[in-house]
Amino acid sequence: MAELKDKISALCPQAQFDTEGEFLLVTVDDAQWHALAKALKEQLHFDFLTAVVGVDWKESLGCVYYITNTESQEIIHVKVATTDRENPRLHSVSDVWDVANYQEREVYDFYGIVFINHPDMRRFFLRNDWVGHPLRKDYDESEELNPLRLDDEMNEDYTCKWVEDENGEVKKVEGKVFEDDEYVINVGPQHPSTHGVMRYRVSLDGEMVKKVDVVSGYIHRGIEKLCEGLAYPSTLLYPERMDYMSAHMNRHCLCLCIEKAMGIEVPYRAELIRLMMDELMRLSSHLLSYGCLTMDQGATTAFFYGFRERELIYDIFDKTCGGRMSMSYNTIGGVVADVHEDFIKDVRHACDTIEKNLKEYHKLFTGNVIAVGRMKGVGILTKEQAASYAISGPSARAAGLSCDLRKKQPYSLYNEFDFDEVVREEGDSMARYMVRMDEMVESIKILRQACDKLEACEGNEYCAKVPKLIKLPAGHWYQQVEASRGAFGVYIESDGDPKPFQKPYRMHFQAPCFNLVGIVDLTCRDNMIADLITITASIDYVIPDIDR
Amino acid sequence: MFDFKVVADWLNELLNGLMPSWLATSIECVIVAVFLLAAYSLIAMAYIMYERWVCAWIQCRIGPRRVGPWGLLQVFADVLKILQKELITLWSTDKFLHKLAPYLVLIASMLTFACLPWGKGMQFIDFNIGVFFIIAVSSIGVLGILLAGWSSNSKYTLIGAMRSGAQMVSYELSCGLAVLTVVCLAGTMNVTELVEAQADGWFLFKGHVPAFIAFIIYIIAANAENNRGPFDLPEAEHELTAGYHTEYSGIHFGFFYLAEYLNLFIVSGIAALLFLGGWMPLHVPGLEGFNAVMDYIPSTLWFLGKAFFMTFIFMWIRWSFPRVRIDQMLALEWRYLMPIGLFNLVLMAVVVAFGWHF
Numbered sequence: 035m036a037e038l039k040d041k042i043s044a045l046c047p048q049a050q051f052d053t054e055g056e057f058l059l060v061t062v063d064d065a066q067w068h069a070l071a072k073a074l075k076e077q078l079h080f081d082f083l084t085a086v087v088g089v090d091w092k093e094s095l096g097c098v099y100y101i102t103n104t105e106s107q108e109i110i111h112v113k114v115a116t117t118d119r120e121n122p123r124l125h126s127v128s129d130v131w132d133v134a135n136y137q138e139r140e141v142y143d144f145y146g147i148v149f150i151n152h153p154d155m156r157r158f159f160l161r162n163d164w165v166g167h168p169l170r171k172d173y174d175e176s177e178e179l180n181p182l183r184l185d186d187e188m189n190e191d192y193t194c195k196w197v198e199d200e201n202g203e204v205k206k207v208e209g210k211v212f213e214d215d216e217y218v219i220n221v222g223p224q225h226p227s228t229h230g231v232m233r234y235r236v237s238l239d240g241e242m243v244k245k246v247d248v249v250s251g252y253i254h255r256g257i258e259k260l261c262e263g264l265a266y267p268s269t270l271l272y273p274e275r276m277d278y279m280s281a282h283m284n285r286h287c288l289c290l291c292i293e294k295a296m297g298i299e300v301p302y303r304a305e306l307i308r309l310m311m312d313e314l315m316r317l318s319s320h321l322l323s324y325g326c327l328t329m330d331q332g333a334t335t336a337f338f339y340g341f342r343e344r345e346l347i348y349d350i351f352d353k354t355c356g357g358r359m360s361m362s363y364n365t366i367g368g369v370v371a372d373v374h375e376d377f378i379k380d381v382r383h384a385c386d387t388i389e390k391n392l393k394e395y396h397k398l399f400t401g402n403v404i405a406v407g408r409m410k411g412v413g414i415l416t417k418e419q420a421a422s423y424a425i426s427g428p429s430a431r432a433a434g435l436s437c438d439l440r441k442k443q444p445y446s447l448y449n450e451f452d453f454d455e456v457v458r459e460e461g462d463s464m465a466r467y468m469v470r471m472d473e474m475v476e477s478i479k480i481l482r483q484a485c486d487k488l489e490a491c492e493g494n495e496y497c498a499k500v501p502k503l504i505k506l507p508a509g510h511w512y513q514q515v516e517a518s519r520g521a522f523g524v525y526i527e528s529d530g531d532p533k534p535f536q537k538p539y540r541m542h543f544q545a546p547c548f549n550l551v552g553i554v555d556l557t558c559r560d561n562m563i564a565d566l567i568t569i570t571a572s573i574d575y576v577i578p579d580i581d582r
Numbered sequence: 583m584f585d586f587k588v589v590a591d592w593l594n595e596l597l598n599g600l601m602p603s604w605l606a607t608s609i610e611c612v613i614v615a616v617f618l619l620a621a622y623s624l625i626a627m628a629y630i631m632y633e634r635w636v637c638a639w640i641q642c643r644i645g646p647r648r649v650g651p652w653g654l655l656q657v658f659a660d661v662l663k664i665l666q667k668e669l670i671t672l673w674s675t676d677k678f679l680h681k682l683a684p685y686l687v688l689i690a691s692m693l694t695f696a697c698l699p700w701g702k703g704m705q706f707i708d709f710n711i712g713v714f715f716i717i718a719v720s721s722i723g724v725l726g727i728l729l730a731g732w733s734s735n736s737k738y739t740l741i742g743a744m745r746s747g748a749q750m751v752s753y754e755l756s757c758g759l760a761v762l763t764v765v766c767l768a769g770t771m772n773v774t775e776l777v778e779a780q781a782d783g784w785f786l787f788k789g790h791v792p793a794f795i796a797f798i799i800y801i802i803a804a805n806a807e808n809n810r811g812p813f814d815l816p817e818a819e820h821e822l823t824a825g826y827h828t829e830y831s832g833i834h835f836g837f838f839y840l841a842e843y844l845n846l847f848i849v850s851g852i853a854a855l856l857f858l859g860g861w862m863p864l865h866v867p868g869l870e871g872f873n874a875v876m877d878y879i880p881s882t883l884w885f886l887g888k889a890f891f892m893t894f895i896f897m898w899i900r901w902s903f904p905r906v907r908i909d910q911m912l913a914l915e916w917r918y919l920m921p922i923g924l925f926n927l928v929l930m931a932v933v934v935a936f937g938w939h940f
Contacts, residue, residue, distance in 0.1 A: 219737045225823060241741070241908055332814065332905030338641040404812055404904050563741070564815075564907045 038078075038108060045073040056294075056511065057100075058110045067114045068125040071099075075130050079103050080110065081421045082437075083131035085512070085544040087525045088141035090171045091115065095122045095145055098525070100512055100544075104421055104435065107442050111512070116147070119172075123196070123204065126152035133424035136552045144169035144258075150196050150204055159251035159581060161187050168259050169540075189235075190249070211247055212237055223252050227330050227567045230577030234554065234566075241562045246555040254581040261541040266292055266504040267366065269541060273524070274360050276545060277579035279319035280517035282311040284543075285364040290445060291513035291524040292366050295506045301495040302447075303488070304368030309446050310381065310484045311351075311363060312515075313477045317388065318347040319518035320428075320470045320477075323574040327467055328399050330571040331408055336399045343391055346384040350377065366504060368497030378485050385478045385485075392474060400471070409464040413557040413569035416461055423556070424549045427520025428469040429573050433461035439516040446515075450487075453479050463572035470574075505536045519574060520546030547579035583863070583877045587703030614706055618696055622844060627657045629843040632890070633897060640901045667832035672735070675829065679733035684830070684837035686726030691841045691848060693719040698851040699777050699860035701882035712773035713765055716852065717758055720807070723841070724750040727809075730838070731826035742825030745815045745908055749806055752915040753813075756803035759923035763796040763930045764789070764856040767939065777860035782867060784859040788940045792930040797857050799923050801895065804849035806911070809842065811900035815908055850892035854885060858892070861885040 035058050039051050042058075046066050052059040062070055074080040082102040089098060096115025102108070116122050126149035128134040138149045139158040146167035148155060157164065165179045193209050212218050212235070222233035231252035237244040257276065261269040273284035286308050293300060300308075325340030348358045353374040355361035363369050374380075399405050415425070420433040430437050438455040440448040456472040458465040508530030514523040523544030531537070550573050557573070558566045593613075597606035631646075631654070638645030646653030671677055696706045697716045707715070724747060731743020765771055767789050768779045779785075785793050806813035815825075822828070827838045854860060861881035865873045906914070933939050 217737070219741075238741075328904065332812065333903060335641045335901045338643065342642055398902070399904070402904060404906050404910070407910055408904060408907060562907055562909065564905075 038110065041078060042070075042074070042110070045077065046070045055509065059113060060110060061113045061115075064114055064116055064124050067112070068127060068130075070112070071127040071130045074101060074110075074112075079105055080108075081131075083127075083133050083137070083424050084109065084514070084521065085523050085525065085542070086134060086137035086141060087540070087542040087544075088145040088147065088169065089527060089540050090145060090169065092171055093117065095119060095147060095170070097124065097141055097147070098510075099127070100523070100525075104437065109512075122147040123150055124148075125150050125198075128152055131424065132419075132422040133549055133552060136548065140548075143167065146170065148196055150198050153195055154193050155195050156190055156193050157251075159254040161251075162190055163187070168256065169262075211235075212245070216244070221566070222249075227571065228577070229326060229571075229575070232551075232577045232580070236563070236566065238563060241564075243558050243561055243563060243566055246558050246566070248551055248554060250551070251581055253578055255578075257582045258540075258542055261538055263537060265535040265537060266506070269538065270365065271360075271362065273522075273543060274362065275578065276543060276582055277517060277519065277522070277547060277576045278359055279322060279576055280315060280519065280522065280579075281359070281361055282308070282315040282363065283515050283517040284522050285362070286312060286446070287513055287515040287517070287522050288524050289364045289366055290515065291511050291526050292504065292506070294513060295509070295511045295526060295528065296366075296504070298367050298498055298500060300368055300498055303491050303493065304496045304498070305447050306484060306488055306491060307369050307373055307496065308364055309448070310481060310488070311355075311361075311369075312446075313480050313484070314347050314350060314381070314384075316518050317384075317474055317477050317481075318344050320474050321347075321388075323470055323518075323571075324395060324399075324467075326574070327568070327571040328405075330567050331405065333399060333402075333405070336395065339391065339395060339398065343384075343388050346380075346387060350380045350384060353377070353380065365497065367500035368495075370497070372494050372496045373488075378489060381481055381485055385481050388474065389478055392471065395471070400468075406464065408564075408568055409462065409467060409572065411460075411462050411464075412561060412565050413463045413572065414461050415553060415557055419553070419556065420461070423553050425520065425553060426549070427517070427546055428456075428473060429466050429550060429553075430520065431455070431457045432465035432469045434459045437521070439514055439521055443514065445513075451480050451483050453477075463568050466572040466574070503534050503536070505532075506530070506538075510540075514544075517546055519550065519576065519579070522546055543582060545579040545582060547575035547577075548582075550575040551580050583702055583881055585703040586701055586881075590703060618692075618706065622692065622695055623840075625847055626840050626843050627661070629847055629893070630657050630660070632893065633843070633846075636894060636897045637901055640898070661836075664836040665833055669832040669834055670829075672829060674735045676733040676735065679729050680829075681834070683726045683730035683733060684834045684841075686729065687723050687841045688726075688837050690719055690721070690723035690726065691844045693722070694848045695844060697773060698848065699773055699855050699885060701861045701880065701885060704861075704882065705774050708772070708774055711771050713761055713771045713776070713856075717754075717761060720848070721750070721754055723845070724754075727826050730830070734826075734829035736829055738822045738824075739826050739828050742815075742822045742828070746809060746826060748908070749809070749813065749815060749911060752912060753803045753806035753919075756799055756915060756919040756923050757807055759920070759927055760796040760800035760803060761852075761856060763792060763923075763927050766927065766930045767793060767934055769934075773855065773860075776855060777862055780859035780862050782865060783940060784857065784862070784864075786857040789930070790933050790939045792926050792933055793857065793939075795922065795926045796930070797853075799919055799926070800853060800856070801899075802914075802919060804853065805896060805899060806915070808845050808849055808896075810846065810896065812903040812906050813911060814900075814905060815911060846893055846896060847889060850889040850896065851885070853892045854888035858888045859884075860888075 035053050038058055042060055048066055050061040080101040080103050082104050084100040084102045087098040094115040094117045099112045101110055114124055124147055126138055138152055141147055143157045143159050144167055166173050191211055193211050195207050196204050197207050198204050216237040218235050218237050221236050222228040223231045233249040235247040257272045273288045274281035321340040321344045325337040328336035351361050352358050354377055355363040415433045417434040420430040420435040426437045436457050441455045453476045456469050458469055506528035508528055510527040512525050514521045525542040526538055527540040529539040557569050634645050646656040649656040649659050694716055727746045728743050731739040764785055768776050786797055805811040827835055861884045863876040863884055
């Protein structure tokens, strides 16, 4: 950490450092931020912008940028803030890391911070006519300002950017999203292949896609805002309602973050059960993704094959957790109950069945000449693009970016297990599909080892002793896990409030699907409209995870 | 084998004896039309049920079984439901064309339907250019689909209609070439004569290699003609929600649905006519006893059985394959199927000229 600190202070002498926390904290002024960002990426290889967290510190407004070096897996976080609450402005880094484009739009939406030189400064989740920025601490929640609007939201045809000239003057420049003579069709919000209420405005030239504009926020529930009003145990409900196909992982992540902040030691058995649930969830998610990808290409039978095996996994969840979709099984300090007596038997049976049937899936779909023609060489994402757009999970590994957090930054018990990280080089839809198919085999491998470990595990301690009232000391923490679709991160900032039911000062969820939707325009451009469906299905996002 | 001509002649004589010939002919026309319409709707319902069962079986499901025994009444419930639905027309649609389109599709399939070889002596429309007539009237359907897409005045339906226009016009060529190959072998376009020519062996077996190639081409092209299976691009629900019939409701939508299932039966029937001997029983030269047993099965059953068998193949293809993309579909037709079809026609001509067929 000290070495890194010296390197960064050589790049930017004005930066202040804090080495107390889990990661190196760099605080810079907005004036130096853009130059530092560029230098960090180009000279120190911090090429992966993991998360952008907008925070309102009351006396100032700003962002915390978590940046990862994909080679050494070092993480630093940079704090940039402004004290101007009337017209908060920061410099955009969307030209350094492409992912900042959408991330900064989200911050603009929630905090009203305008990013100078950002190409497309529109709201991302809320309506255009929304008054105020809801995550600011001085936000006015009165219903007169934002009544329940029953009129349609007009299309956002105009965009704007704030451009800085040589003298430092910032001017607003209006622009248009689509030209008047473009043939724009709506894919969504109600469309069979957007896998939820998502809307793309697609400009077409015949069958070719010219541009995709993502219109999001149809099921935005304001989870981050809701969490600020809840005690920590109550916030646990929300992560599993974001990406419901990574319900266990997301909740696991939040628990890990709170446990890290409180210094709770989780029993071995509890952690093992959590890990097994995570892997079962991953299997179920990849089976669903197989089904959806095949169905979006019109092979409806393959869809049913995938769902047949998912039923086994859901039955396991049902027996142990009492729920099938939102299991609410992880809790702070462990899990809420011990596993069902049939658990190990059922998991083994599911592993055997799925392993056997995976061959059938390949027979039915993988080698099919039409499927190969539809997926091979279509929607290519390069390794550099994947890093710049902060893509993680199977989609990034298909592009050759090795980013499996289970290997790179092992959490839970993953370093005790023998499995391989699946990485392919092609970066097309076929590679994304194949990575998922191969990851299922790895998950089965992990589950079998975990079954042996759980059998050998003595006692039945499934939860640590946790204080009745959860209170976190002042500070901030960031925890990531490998969810089904990529790195899921939780940022918690606590003000150390001594009141009995302490609420988080700021809780941010870094959703993998939010970044995934950022590459839709990139990968679908100059492909056919049928490819748009295949590519988005192979990217495999979940809408509630984007919208939160 | 029972010849239905006996019944037809008896009825004809009876009516002519009772009334002037113009009235007799008119009554005969009405009887035939009623019979055809009844067959049309019954077979459509049977096919919807058939598809549901086959599809469920392929997809490891049970399929409908709640309404009536084995779910047999499901289809009647569906028809009743669709009849009650309101016919919605949007403000921006071209009202006349929008309402006309489903009937055009229906008329096309109806006309083709009447040409099928229903059984020995049960040929409703029978004249010397029978096969040519089938090809001609079946292409009216594309007009209906194009009009449906255009008149709905929606971007999705327009893309669907353009796709179907490109697709059906292209694949009609291959379909026609495959049919011509058989016509070349048989030396006639008359449906009855085509069937009679297969008395000692079906064309699929008689025609040597080119008949087999034509059969494969026909299966692929007919699938595409029908907007089914891997070629359902005009109504690709995952891309265009429902393609050209997105804006239709009630029985107008039902007509498209009906025509789709009937077209499935029609292409199966034509395949049966051209390659599997129409209503002709399976005869193996030399096995007299076997042939005699086969003759006891009524000719209509033979025809329906063959059509259902062909349909099973079409369903099998549909529920197994993913959908092709528009450029791949056109490339398949113009780069592969059409040249192979043309070459195959020449090959067949050579085979016939030298008498190499069986």
